Amino acid sequence: MSREQGRKLVAQNKKARHDYHIEDVYEAGLVLLGTEVKSLRAGRASLVDGFAVLKDGEAWLQNVHIPEYVLGTWTNHEPRRPRKLLLHQHEIKKLIGETKESGLTLVPLALYFKDGKAKVEIAVARGKKTYDKRQALAEQQAKREADRAVARRGRGE
Secondary structure, eight states, rough: OOOOOSEEEEEOOOHHHHHHHEEEEEEEEEEOOOHHHHHHTTTTBBBBHHHHEEETEEEEESSOOOOOTTTTOOOOOTOOOOEEEEEOOHHHHHHHHHHHHEEEEEOOOOOOOTTEEEEEEEEEEEEEOOOHHHHHHHHHHHHHHHHHHHHHHHHOO
């Protein structure tokens, strides 16, 4: 049997890019149970309420929902249990320094398999204010309108 290659996306937190200014992104491994891996391979997970915390020199992923494996038995896992993130010590120290600053938090952006191993992309992020969100939405709409106008012009309308 050949080893799995490439990147297979399981879940993505699109709302995080809308709600936060992303300042730095890290890739971390996850400590998972067997039924969690099977549930992820089935493509089932939600990062919507997820966040990461640093305590006792370790990084933990909180509130990420990985549903119970359908074919699991008594060995099934708890869907929202804290999961340890696998990061190098120097990365954890850097994260501790960055999150000491007021207003910064750790948010999961994506959950995926990379070469057969479960990975999570976490970002150091600063929350956006309401007016920032409106401004970003207005810029998106203006860009979309400009693209449409260019496409119409190219078709000769």
